[in-house]
Amino acid sequence: MVHAGAAAPAIEVIDLKKIYRGGIEAVKGISFQIERGEIFGFLGPNGAGKSTTIMMLTTLIKPTGGRAAVDGLDVVKDAYRVRTRLGYVSQDLAVDDHLTGRENLILQAHFYHIPRYQIKARIDEVLELVGLSERCDDRVEFYSGGMRKRLDIACGLIHRPSILFLDEPTLGLDIQTRHEIWRYIERLRSENKMTIFLTTHYMDEADALCDRIAIIDRGVIKAIDAPAALKDQLGGDVIFFRFSEGSGDAAAATLAAMRKLPGVKEISQRGEENVVVARNGDLMLPRVFEAAQKNGARIESVTLKRPTLDDVYLAHTGRALRDQAADGKEEAQKQRVRMRRARR
């Protein structure tokens, strides 16, 4: 049931679907809820359906099936009122290079029909929120990548939305600038009690910034929880080790002995590598060596790995997220920025 009124969650999605003309099923019946004040992340590779979902929630495209409510309002039946409640910052940079930061915001204020007498105060307010007060009268072409993105975010805040949608807010930015954007996003939540829905294909971003994440792949939500909980669900640490060549029967006996150790959940092989899943991997490591020694095998190399969000992703989708396509996308984004600059 879709809730209504003040008790409603910030976002409620029930069996939402999108089939594009031509038959591409971009979103295949997803459901989730986002509480007020939450930073919620949609993590997934190219073509997973992240932008499509954001565009349905922000009323830019119509769902093919299912329902969604933002701030208790139906995104189809109440699209106009939904738009007044949300801010949307698209995947592409939307600001105009030829204008100053302030001029971009004035344009945006007019789009949103902010009364003239309120415009200056609103602009000063959002400039302060994204830390651009001092540079607001410089032309955007002289801004760094991070400043442009912050101005983009400021444009999405001018009408004081209670829910902010950020589509790939740090795409193509260097790591330091990405951390800076994270700080501003956290600040919007802590100081302004905003609910934030963001999409990303960066694991570290989802891990560091989001209270909860949904892993989306080919239009389907594969997992949804707090990053720490998702990692815990993998069942433990992983020890990778190799036997020295010629360990033969001794290796087989060692593996058999290890299977009986308390705390060992699973042992498997990937090529030459033996993979042990166990709780408290650091305590298990000496037991691995003991088992080898007792059975006359030698271990050549060993690595202990605690689960990361990458492992969670791999477990749920069978693929690593950091693929070439993601790199290609960053490159495409940088190219767009270069072209905008060259167009002057």
Ligand SMILES: Nc1ncnc2c1ncn2[C@@H]1O[C@H](COP(=O)(O)OP(=O)(O)OP(=O)(O)O)[C@@H](O)[C@H]1O
């Ligand atoms: N307007 C459209 N018409 C037809 N198909 C589309 C359209 N927009 C997106 N698609 C397709 O829908 C699927 C989901 O695309 P979407 O842009 O939502 O993915 P995404 O997760 O945002 O990917 P990215 O990480 O590249 O931004 C893809 O297969 C894409 O090709």
Ligand SMILES: [Mg+2]
């Ligand atoms: Mg996208």
